[in-house]
Amino acid sequence: MLKTFLASTVALAALTGAAAAQDKKLVISVYGFAQDEFKEIVYDPFEAQCGCDLVVETGNSVERLAKLEARKDDPEIDMAVMSTHDALAAARAGITQKIDVSRLSNYDKLYDIAKDPVGDNMGVGYTFYATSIAYRADEVTIESWEDLFQDKLKGRVAFPNVTTNQGPPALYMLGQAIGDDAASLEAPINKVAENKDDIVTFYVRSSQVAQLMQQEEILAAPIGRFAWGAYSKMGLDMAWAEPKEGQTGGMNVMILTKGAKNEDLAYDFMDFWLSTEIQTKLAEALVDSPANAEVEVADEIAENLTYGAETVKNLKLLPPDVILDNRDQWLDLWNEKVGQ
Amino acid sequence: MFQNRMEALALALPAALFAAFVFLVPVFILLSEGFRAEGAWTLAPYVDFFDSELNRTVFWRTLKLGAIVTAVSAVIGYATAWSIVTLPPTARGRMIGLVVMPLMISPVARTYAWIVILGRTGFVNQTLVGLGIADSPIRFLFTETAVFIGLLQLFLPLMILSLISALENMPKDAVPAARVLGANWLQVFFKVILPLTKEGLVIGGTLVFTGSLTAYITPAILGGSKVLMLETLLYQRVTVANDFASASIIAMILMVMSFSANLLLKRLATARNKR
Numbered sequence: 001m002l003k004t005f006l007a008s009t010v011a012l013a014a015l016t017g018a019a020a021a022q023d024k025k026l027v028i029s030v031y032g033f034a035q036d037e038f039k040e041i042v043y044d045p046f047e048a049q050c051g052c053d054l055v056v057e058t059g060n061s062v063e064r065l066a067k068l069e070a071r072k073d074d075p076e077i078d079m080a081v082m083s084t085h086d087a088l089a090a091a092r093a094g095i096t097q098k099i100d101v102s103r104l105s106n107y108d109k110l111y112d113i114a115k116d117p118v119g120d121n122m123g124v125g126y127t128f129y130a131t132s133i134a135y136r137a138d139e140v141t142i143e144s145w146e147d148l149f150q151d152k153l154k155g156r157v158a159f160p161n162v163t164t165n166q167g168p169p170a171l172y173m174l175g176q177a178i179g180d181d182a183a184s185l186e187a188p189i190n191k192v193a194e195n196k197d198d199i200v201t202f203y204v205r206s207s208q209v210a211q212l213m214q215q216e217e218i219l220a221a222p223i224g225r226f227a228w229g230a231y232s233k234m235g236l237d238m239a240w241a242e243p244k245e246g247q248t249g250g251m252n253v254m255i256l257t258k259g260a261k262n263e264d265l266a267y268d269f270m271d272f273w274l275s276t277e278i279q280t281k282l283a284e285a286l287v288d289s290p291a292n293a294e295v296e297v298a299d300e301i302a303e304n305l306t307y308g309a310e311t312v313k314n315l316k317l318l319p320p321d322v323i324l325d326n327r328d329q330w331l332d333l334w335n336e337k338v339g340q
Numbered sequence: 341m342f343q344n345r346m347e348a349l350a351l352a353l354p355a356a357l358f359a360a361f362v363f364l365v366p367v368f369i370l371l372s373e374g375f376r377a378e379g380a381w382t383l384a385p386y387v388d389f390f391d392s393e394l395n396r397t398v399f400w401r402t403l404k405l406g407a408i409v410t411a412v413s414a415v416i417g418y419a420t421a422w423s424i425v426t427l428p429p430t431a432r433g434r435m436i437g438l439v440v441m442p443l444m445i446s447p448v449a450r451t452y453a454w455i456v457i458l459g460r461t462g463f464v465n466q467t468l469v470g471l472g473i474a475d476s477p478i479r480f481l482f483t484e485t486a487v488f489i490g491l492l493q494l495f496l497p498l499m500i501l502s503l504i505s506a507l508e509n510m511p512k513d514a515v516p517a518a519r520v521l522g523a524n525w526l527q528v529f530f531k532v533i534l535p536l537t538k539e540g541l542v543i544g545g546t547l548v549f550t551g552s553l554t555a556y557i558t559p560a561i562l563g564g565s566k567v568l569m570l571e572t573l574l575y576q577r578v579t580v581a582n583d584f585a586s587a588s589i590i591a592m593i594l595m596v597m598s599f600s601a602n603l604l605l606k607r608l609a610t611a612r613n614k615r
Contacts, residue, residue, distance in 0.1 A: 062579045155479055161565050163580040201482040201564040208564075215459045217481065331581065335394045339568065 024052035026265040029068070029080035031252075032058035034287045041281045046272050052265060061086045068095050068257065075257040079266040081126065083165055084117045085323035087253045091122040092324075097258040099124055103267045106274040106292060111312050114251065114291035118320055123253030126273060127288035130306040130315055131169050132247040134213070134231050135220035137239035142220060144243050145170075145177040149191070154198040158209055158221040161202040162189075162334040168327075169248035169318050170222040176245040176316075183322050185330055193337035202338070213238075224250070225306045229286045232304060249306065249315045252288075283307070371595075374588035389589045395573070402570040403597065405484065406552040409491045410601075413499040413548050414541060418529075421503035436504065439497050447494060451561045454490050455481060458562075482564045490558040495551045499544035506540020507533070538609035545605045550598040570594055 030038070035058060047054050057064070061082055068077060072095055082090070090096045098121045101107045107115070107124070114125030135142045140152050148157055160166035171188040172181060180187035192199070200218050203209050206227040212218045214234055223231075231238045254270050256263065272278060279292040289306040290297075302308065306315070377384050389395050424435045442450065457463050458480040465477040480486050510533070518532045534541070559569040568576070574590040577583045 060579060062582055066582055163565075163576065196566075200479065201566055204565060211455070215456070215461060217460050328581075335392075339394045339565070 024050070024262075024265070025055060026050075026052055026079070026262050026269055027055040027057065027077050028266075028269065029057045029059070029064045029077045031081065032060070034285075037282070037285045037287045041285060041287070042273055042278060045278075046269055049272070050265060050268060054269075065090060069093055072258075075259050075261070077257055078260040078262045079254060079256055079269060081252055081254050084123065084125075084251050084253055084320040085327075087118045087123040087255050088320040088324050090255060091118060091120070095258060096122055096255045097260075098122060099254075099256050099270075100267075104271045104274060106271055106276070109276060109292045109294045110274065111291055111293050111309070113312060113315075113317075117251050117253055118255075123255050124270065124274070125251045125253050125291045126270075126279075127282075127291050128249060128251035128306060128312070128315070128317075129289055130225040130247045130249040130311065131166050131173075131222060132225070132243065133220055133241035134209075134223045134228065135239055135241060136213075136237060138237040139219045142239075142241040142243065145173045145222075145245055147241075147243075148174070148220060148222070149195050149198070153220055155200065156217075156219045157199055158201050158203050158212055158218045159192060159199050160222055161204050162330050162338075164204055165250050166206075166222060166224055168323055168330060169250060171330075172318055173222075173243070173245050173248045173316070177243070183326055184333075185326070186333065189330070189333050189337055196338050210234075225289065225304075229304050246314060246316050249317055251291075251317065370584075370588055371592050372588075373585050374592055376585075385585055385589055389586065394568075398568045398570055398573050399593065401484070401567070402553055405488055405491065405569065406549050406597075406601075409488060409495065409552045410499075410545050410549045413492060413496045414545060416496060417499035417503045417544060418533075420500050421507050422533075424500075424504055425507045436501075439500050439504075442493065443497050447555075447557045448561075450493065451490055451558050454486065454493075454562055458486055458489070481562065482566045484563070484567055486562040487559050487567055487569070490562045491552045491555060494555065494558055495548040498547040498551065502540045502544030502547065503537060504540075506537035510536045542602070542605045542609050546598070546602045549601045553594050553597055 035056070038056075043054050043056060057067075057077065059067075064080065065082065065086055068075070068080065068090060071077070072093075075095075080090075087096070101115075101121055101124065104124065110125065114128065117123060117125045133142050133145070133148065140150065141147070147153075148159070160170055162168060162171065168185065171185045171192070174188040174191060175181040175185060178187055178191055200212065201208075203212075203221070206223055207230075209218070209221045209223055210227065210230045213221065213231060213236070216236075225240075228240065254273070256266055256270075260266055274292055276292050276294045279288075279290040280295045280297065282288045283290045283295055283297050283305055284301055286301070286304050293309065297305070297307065306312070374385050375381055375383065390399075420439070424432055424439070427435060459465065460477040460479070464480065465474070468474040469477060480489075514532050514536060515528055518528045523531065553569075554571055555569075556571045556575065559567065559572050560575070563569065563572065565572075565576075570590050570593065574587050574594075577586040577590070
């Protein structure tokens with residue numbers, strides 16, 4: 001009798017213990033890319049450290065943003081990562097809250113541009129990327145953004161759609177090349193429209209460009225550095241352009257939802273992700289370029305990333321409010337001139 | 341079978357309620373979105389939609405490609421179906437198996453195969469250049485031609501299968517009788533085969549046309565943003581602009597187009613019957 005009682009008490013304790021561990025739960029919303037690597041480098045070690053469950057939701061920015069907005073009054077997501085302009089949109093919609101950076105022990109290690117890219121501490125940058133032109137060095141040379149429209153590239157070049165994160169920055173740099181970098185992007189959109197028959201496609205996914213390059217369908221395309229890993233392994237003579245106008249790019253930030261149910265865990269998780277150790281591992285796996293300035297990687301790794309104080313300083317990023325405030329007009333103008 | 345109508349209705353009620361709540365009500369809510377602006381019922385969103393040149397271009401392109409794919413699949417479908425039904429039973433079974441086979445492969449895989457086949461270094465261009473028909477590789481990808489080829493391959497089996505079953509149900513001696521009475525093959529087709537198999541054509545035509553209008557993967561991969569169709573435009577409106585009103589309008593247009601196509605095909609079939 002006593003034995004049975006003891007056994008059942010132990011079993012009960014084990015069960016409630018397990019239940020308590022499961023109650024500690026952090027829900028995050030992230031991009032769908034490189035999830036295997038993230039699981040190995042970030043999610044699993046964090047779960048082991050916090051003794052909690054990490055629930056990961058993935059999807060594209062618009063879907064995830066729409067979901068956050070729909071659950072605004074009763075958020076299920078505690079923390080999310082998104083582009084700076086989506087984070088600004090979320091902040092304006094009142095979905096997110098100010099991040100108390102004093103609770104992030106790794107905050108001071110970040111590059112300056114990553115510390116408050118959205119403004120008002122509504123987001124902390126955890127990675128950024130350069131956007132420039134990937135091209136076949138054995139076929140063409142590219143020294144300016146305008147070189148995308150050289151004769152040799154007629155019918156052999158892809159350009160990012162204005163709806164992608166690469167589109168507006170690429171248009172902005174093209175504007176600089178043709179001497180008109182107004183925020184309306186009118187001049188570069190017109191330039192693309194004039195040449196649209198010579199552009200193979202306006203891509204929406206970076207994986208699509210890699211395939212077209214591999215198939216030798218195209219010889220050049222503006223891409224984000226985060227996709228470069230695939231190009232350098234193609235066995236083709238690929239080069240990364242350093243146009244005289246400079247390189248552009250984008251940044252992704254972490255945000256904290258307003259009314260997050262597991263705020264403490266969310267802070268722990270953000271700090272964990274920003275730590276030198278995790279940022280180094282993510283860099284070495286060529287997943288994300290580090291926003292933590294203390295990260296040091298070997299040259300052949302750095303080659304494939306947006307890395308180093310010098311590179312970071314020279315990125316010409318479009319400010320998030322410029323993107324957010326002009327995005328609808330860009331899409332309208334693009335549809336009118338290019339989309340037909 | 342039932343003692344009274346009430347009993348029958350009572351039995352049908354749970355299913356009817358289920359269908360109403362999980363299907364009709366959400367569809368109604370979704371579609372009504374396009375008829376509302378600033379809290380009032382209006383047709384203005386539709387007027388605005390067709391006011392845009394891009395939307396008009398996409399609408400006509402979708403209608404045009406849908407019609408061409410349906411017409412071409414009907415022509416190829418009749419020839420294929422006829423040659424299959426005239427085979428002995430074992431061979432016929434095998435041939436039908438071959439027709440069905442592509443339906444078992446994911447449309448994504450099938451469409452990606454076209455990217456390789458139609459590319460600059462793909463089979464089609466190598467053949468054209470090799471035979472001296474073209475001087476340099478022709479650009480097929482991201483053109484209407486590529487979308488047409490992809491859609492045709494995707495939906496042709498549905499047309500063939502509909503026509504095979506229609507042709508199998510045709511009286512076996514109808515064609516020989518017409519031939520004996522002196523009709524040539526063209527007359528046999530238009531005066532005998534077509535009227536007797538029109539139901540199959542209506543079903544096949546509706547499936548192919550509706551399928552072409554609502555296909556997403558094929559136009560997205562083979563056409564991209566340069567060859568937008570209504571379905572890819574719908575996706576763009578929702579995922580890029582979070583604009584559910586336009587999406588609802590496009591969904592409504594697609595439904596109206598599908599129903600109209602079905603009615604039109606039925607009308608054509610009965611008109612021929614009366615003559």
